[in-house]
Amino acid sequence: MGSIYGVVVDKATGEPVKSAGVELRPLGQKTVTGSEGQFEYTNLEPNGYTLFVTKTGYADLISSSVVVRAGEVSKTDLQIELLPPDLKVVDNERKEIDTLYFGVKDADITRSFNIFNDGVAKLEWEITYTAEWINSVSKTSGVLNPGATQALVIVLDRTKLKGGENVTALHITSNNGSKQLIINATGLEIPSVFMHDISGVDYEFVRFNGEILSKGIPEYSECGFVFAETPNPTLENTIQILSLTEKDKLFHKTSGNKLHPYKTYYARAYAVNEVGIVYSNEISFKTKTPILPQVSAVSPTNIYEIGVTLNGYVVQKGSPNVNKYGFIYSTTNTESLTIDNAVQGFFYSGTPSNNAYYSLSLTNLNKNTTYFVRSCMMTPYDTIYSSTYTFQTQLPYKIIGTLGVRLEDQPNEYGEWKMTSAEAKSSCEKLVLGNYDDWRLPTIDELKMIYEYREEIGGFKQDLYRTSTKNKDDPDFEDGPWREGYICIDFSNGKIRYDNPYGNRLCRVRAVRTLP
Numbered sequence: 001m002g003s004i005y006g007v008v009v010d011k012a013t014g015e016p017v018k019s020a021g022v023e024l025r026p027l028g029q030k031t032v033t034g035s036e037g038q039f040e041y042t043n044l045e046p047n048g049y050t051l052f053v054t055k056t057g058y059a060d061l062i063s064s065s066v067v068v069r070a071g072e073v074s075k076t077d078l079q080i081e082l083l084p085p086d087l088k089v090v091d092n093e094r095k096e097i098d099t100l101y102f103g104v105k106d107a108d109i110t111r112s113f114n115i116f117n118d119g120v121a122k123l124e125w126e127i128t129y130t131a132e133w134i135n136s137v138s139k140t141s142g143v144l145n146p147g148a149t150q151a152l153v154i155v156l157d158r159t160k161l162k163g164g165e166n167v168t169a170l171h172i173t174s175n176n177g178s179k180q181l182i183i184n185a186t187g188l189e190i191p192s193v194f195m196h197d198i199s200g201v202d203y204e205f206v207r208f209n210g211e212i213l214s215k216g217i218p219e220y221s222e223c224g225f226v227f228a229e230t231p232n233p234t235l236e237n238t239i240q241i242l243s244l245t246e247k248d249k250l251f252h253k254t255s256g257n258k259l260h261p262y263k264t265y266y267a268r269a270y271a272v273n274e275v276g277i278v279y280s281n282e283i284s285f286k287t288k289t290p291i292l293p294q295v296s297a298v299s300p301t302n303i304y305e306i307g308v309t310l311n312g313y314v315v316q317k318g319s320p321n322v323n324k325y326g327f328i329y330s331t332t333n334t335e336s337l338t339i340d341n342a343v344q345g346f347f348y349s350g351t352p353s354n355n356a357y358y359s360l361s362l363t364n365l366n367k368n369t370t371y372f373v374r375s376c377m378m379t380p381y382d383t384i385y386s387s388t389y390t391f392q393t394q395l396p397y398k399i400i401g402t403l404g405v406r407l408e409d410q411p412n413e414y415g416e417w418k419m420t421s422a423e424a425k426s427s428c429e430k431l432v433l434g435n436y437d438d439w440r441l442p443t444i445d446e447l448k449m450i451y452e453y454r455e456e457i458g459g460f461k462q463d464l465y466r467t468s469t470k471n472k473d474d475p476d477f478e479d480g481p482w483r484e485g486y487i488c489i490d491f492s493n494g495k496i497r498y499d500n501p502y503g504n505r506l507c508r509v510r511a512v513r514t515l516p
Contacts (some may be wrong), residue, residue, distance in 0.1 A: 002068040003042040006076040008033050008053055017080060019180060020055040021171050030130060032169060044068045051078060054171060056179030058082055086119030086176040102156060102185040104218050109156045113181060115172065117144035124175045131168035133160035156185055163189030163217060191216030191271040193223060195280040203261040203288045203320055208242065210251050210269030210280065220271040225253055227267040231282060261381050262289040293318030293377045297386040305394050307363040312375030314356045321351040324378040327360055329371050337374050337388050368456060369393050408508035421486045421503030424466045428511040439511040444469035444487050446512055451494050462492040464507040471498045
């Protein structure tokens with residue numbers, strides 16, 4: 001195989017002629033001279049060839065025979081002669097043009113130009129082209145009278161353009177000169193984007209890092225990141241679209257608080273232009289694992305009839321920090337007592353220290369009632385509970401002893417079932433029961449409490465019961481001759497009754513003792 005190499009120059013000036021059309025005959029192969037007028041044909045069978053040269057404004061040239069020998073380069077330089085301007089390619093204002101530029105939009109597929117006969121004789125013209133992405137030219141041959149113009153329209157097939165710049169030439173030949181019209185069209189090109197490693201991994205935050213490898217044609221309008229708990233996240237199934245419009249080669253974005261601790265996620269960078277959406281390589285990552293706090297139950301203290309002090313112990317505060325800690329309780333024995341099913345909860349804000357005790361005093365509880373309690377600590381992600389423990393509010397035994405010693409069922413020495421004030425006082429003081437001999441008659445306040453808990457204690461009659469408090473010590477007593485008498489309480493309605501100064505009214509009696 002051999003080749004032909006040569007340079008086309010202006011006959012008058014000797015300057016190289018660029019963008020001249022060169023046709024190799026009889027093969028019909030066509031090329032365009034470079035910036036230095038050079039052209040080349042390679043891989044030719046040994047034979048004799050001729051070269052046909054055309055250039056707008058120049059006379060066509062057919063070379064003498066060029067012989068190609070195997071393994072040799074046949075050097076052939078050609079001279080072409082400038083013609084008087086008869087055939088012209090012009091715009092609508094009859095200004096000469098040599099190039100038509102197409103934009104980058106999909107809808108931008110047509111351009112117009114004109115052939116103008118600037119000579120004195122009829123002009124027979126013809127248009128040829130080779131680029132497959134030129135869909136059509138509205139007319140490819142014709143005859144122009146002197147001074148006449150032929151309007152023409154080129155239609156592109158953009159689906160056949162390669163990405164980036166595409167260049168070809170329309171060859172316009174005539175019986176009096178030829179022209180070339182360069183067609184320049186830019187093909188659309190999708191951007192290219194790369195995902196770098198994740199940085200700044202925390203419990204619910206990470207930093208995504210991306211890079212634009214190529215901007216695309218037209219240049220991308222948006223880039224960013226998508227992430228999900230399943231592979232291959234897209235703009236349609238992402239947890240959150242993290243978009244940026246800044247045109248930086250390297251771009252970054254923090255995830256926000258859409259992540260959860262100790263979970264695996266998949267992330268990709270993306271970029272968008274008019275061609276479409278492109279996604280990068282995929283990066284998987286796992287958020288940090290929290291160190292769960294530990295809280296222990298501590299027995300409640302200071303239990304009384306309507307209150308208690310709850311106690312908890314922080315074994316470990318964990319990480320991230322606890323933001324609330326306290327207690328929950330219920331009167332129902334649930335299998336798993338939580339904040340959701342507790343009667344009530346009380347919490348402190350802040351972070352306790354490791355190995356720290358904390359407590360809470362409760363009042364206004366139900367009397368003689370069993371409560372179920374759990375200590376708990378709350379992090380931003382979890383609530384941690386201790387085991388469930390119980391306590392029971394009490395009757396006021398500490399104040400009024402056993403509350404159960406009934407003297408009204410024991411007749412006095414006269415066989416009477418009820419007692420005067422003197423008999424009641426004496427009987428209580430002589431009483432020995434349960435190895436205790438410090439029994440006494442209750443005060444009015446103690447008897448009022450006994451009345452309040454009469455159902456829990458049981459065995460009371462709808463009758464008067466005695467106290468050791470005198471009438472005159474009651475602020476509601478109106479002073480008079482009965483001031484030295486003793487107060488009784490009617491257990492049918494809880495009302496106070498005043499005895500005469502002799503205390504000989506027969507009433508029922510309960511004995512009490514004071515606990516240490």
